[in-house]
Amino acid sequence: MIYHNEITKLLNTKKIKKTAMRILVLQFFLEQNSAISLPQLEHKFYYSERTTLYRTLKTFETKALVHKINDGTGVTKYALCESNCKIEKHTDIHPHFYCEKCKITTCINYVSLPKIQLKNFKVFTTEIIIKGICEVCNKVA
Ligand SMILES: [Zn+2]
Ligand SMILES: [Zn+2]
Numbered sequence: 510m511i512y513h514n515e516i517t518k519l520l521n522t523k524k525i526k527k528t529a530m531r532i533l534v535l536q537f538f539l540e541q542n543s544a545i546s547l548p549q550l551e552h553k554f555y556y557s558e559r560t561t562l563y564r565t566l567k568t569f570e571t572k573a574l575v576h577k578i579n580d581g582t583g584v585t586k587y588a589l590c591e592s593n594c595k596i597e598k599h600t601d602i603h604p605h606f607y608c609e610k611c612k613i614t615t616c617i618n619y620v621s622l623p624k625i626q627l628k629n630f631k632v633f634t635t636e637i638i639i640k641g642i643c644e645v646c647n648k649v650a
């Protein structure tokens with residue numbers, strides 16, 4: 510397995526116990542390099558239970574290995590967190606890009622969002638979705 514060392518290291522850093530399913534799902538995330546939805550996972554791992562896949566995602570999310578993305582498509586997607594993301598609270602707050610052509614959502618890690626404070630409002634999360642044509646589709650067009 511190409512990513513074996515990287516996978517073991519990632520799971521260890523995030524204090525996630527290694528299971529066959531977790532290793533496979535993490536490998537898929539590393540290969541995709543873009544956001545993944547539960548239906549996509551179900552399609553890829555058609556032989557496993559939906560609940561197992563869902564629980565794997567939940568564990569990854571709780572342990573700050575992946576973060577949730579609402580890109581406006583109505584399907585929740587997940588993407589790998591930055592290595593310094595904290596278990597207690599996701600600290601990797603960055604915009605996401607949704608490509609209208611290939612429908613792929615990507616993390617824009619090199620842009621960090623300002624922490625927006627609103628007077629008398631409680632802010633839980635800040636999400637910015639940028640829509641357009643991604644660099645891959647842009648090259649083809
Ligand atoms: Zn995170
Ligand atoms: Zn695209």
Ligand SMILES: [Zn+2]
Binds near residue numbers: 576578603605616617
């Ligand atoms: Zn992201």
